[in-house]
Amino acid sequence: MVQSLRIYETQCTDPYINLAVEKYLLDHVSQGECILYLWQNQNTVVIGRGQNAWAECRTSLLEQEGGKLARRLSGGGAVFHDLGNLNFTFLTTEDNYDLNRQLSVIQTACRLLGIDAVPSGRNDLLVNGAKFSGNAFYHSQGKAYHHGTILVNANMDKLSRYLSPSKAKLEAKGVQSVRSRVINLSQIVPSLTCDSMRLAMKEAFARVYGLFPTPFVPDSSFQESVCADAEINSSWQWLYGKQLPFSFQCENRFSWGSIQLQLDVRSGIVQAAKVYSDAMDWSLAPTLEQALTGIPFSLREFQEAICAAQLQGDIVKDLQKFFKELIL
Numbered sequence: 001m002v003q004s005l006r007i008y009e010t011q012c013t014d015p016y017i018n019l020a021v022e023k024y025l026l027d028h029v030s031q032g033e034c035i036l037y038l039w040q041n042q043n044t045v046v047i048g049r050g051q052n053a054w055a056e057c058r059t060s061l062l063e064q065e066g067g068k069l070a071r072r073l074s075g076g077g078a079v080f081h082d083l084g085n086l087n088f089t090f091l092t093t094e095d096n097y098d099l100n101r102q103l104s105v106i107q108t109a110c111r112l113l114g115i116d117a118v119p120s121g122r123n124d125l126l127v128n129g130a131k132f133s134g135n136a137f138y139h140s141q142g143k144a145y146h147h148g149t150i151l152v153n154a155n156m157d158k159l160s161r162y163l164s165p166s167k168a169k170l171e172a173k174g175v176q177s178v179r180s181r182v183i184n185l186s187q188i189v190p191s192l193t194c195d196s197m198r199l200a201m202k203e204a205f206a207r208v209y210g211l212f213p214t215p216f217v218p219d220s221s222f223q224e225s226v227c228a229d230a231e232i233n234s235s236w237q238w239l240y241g242k243q244l245p246f247s248f249q250c251e252n253r254f255s256w257g258s259i260q261l262q263l264d265v266r267s268g269i270v271q272a273a274k275v276y277s278d279a280m281d282w283s284l285a286p287t288l289e290q291a292l293t294g295i296p297f298s299l300r301e302f303q304e305a306i307c308a309a310q311l312q313g314d315i316v317k318d319l320q321k322f323f324k325e326l327i328l
Helices: 015-028 061-064 099-112 156-162 165-172 194-209 224-234 237-242 284-292 297-310 313-326
Strands: 004-009 035-037 044-047 068-071 079-081 084-093 118-120 124-127 131-139 142-149 246-253 257-266 269-278
Touching: 004 194, 015 035, 015 044, 015 068, 015 142, 015 165, 015 224, 044 313, 061 068, 061 156, 068 237, 079 084, 084 099, 084 194, 099 118, 099 124, 099 131, 099 142, 099 194, 118 131, 246 313, 257 284, 269 284, 284 297, 297 313
Parallel strands: 004 035, 044 068
Antiparallel strands: 035 084, 044 079, 084 142, 118 124, 124 131, 131 142, 246 257, 257 269
16 A cells, blocks of 8 residues: 655756666655656657667757657657656556556646546557557566656657657558657647646645655665666667677567567577567567577477467467568
């Protein structure tokens, strides 16, 4: 049971620091409490843990225009952050993690501002049929967080120019561009600002949980911990990883997410595998990489490896069918 609420807000707009703070809060959330973290990034594209940066973002354009690429711990797809967008994170222990309750905080905040928001699909919140909030999730060592965006008055021109999702992903959702899928809440309430949304979120947090929130005060380890993780967050290895000199590449989209597979095959054996995915389960990509590395490049071996990897039943079935269609 959640017995206490705490709130942490920051005026920092550096994504590498803000994501490091998020990890610190997760590591330090106590039993029986829920922390609401409110934060903003300036001119940033944030990709999911298992995504291919080059496939999801026009990285050169982003860099040329002073933007930053960041990678989060959670799964899901790429999102654009600027100061017209408010980010939120709910952090708690696994036994107190309640997605419906957490989403209710956002919906309640919207209602306080005269906006009727509804959940849709696996991780979206909509208003008037358009998406204003994308959500993602992370669980580790008995703790968990749920975070996402709230588009208040984001720059839609930059959003559509920087984000470049695969054609398959757009076709699966029945739309023709990133821009057509999203909406700023200021289009519903013209006077709305991120500051007023912050206030509404804090009030809704208290209402939904029926408790009075107090500020989260970091301990003496905060600065050192955040600086160390921010350095990792900004590193080339974390952002881009190793792009293999692959000789085989394929991709597809399924109901549970998209998969892009790159293989370096030598002498009929998979020497190295790289998997990118926006599936909610961030462990899917590394599990597949481990399963496929070192096996003969054949349909039978691939299907056996997928079965042995102990993936969810629908994922196994979809991947086996996919590989069969490729006639490996």
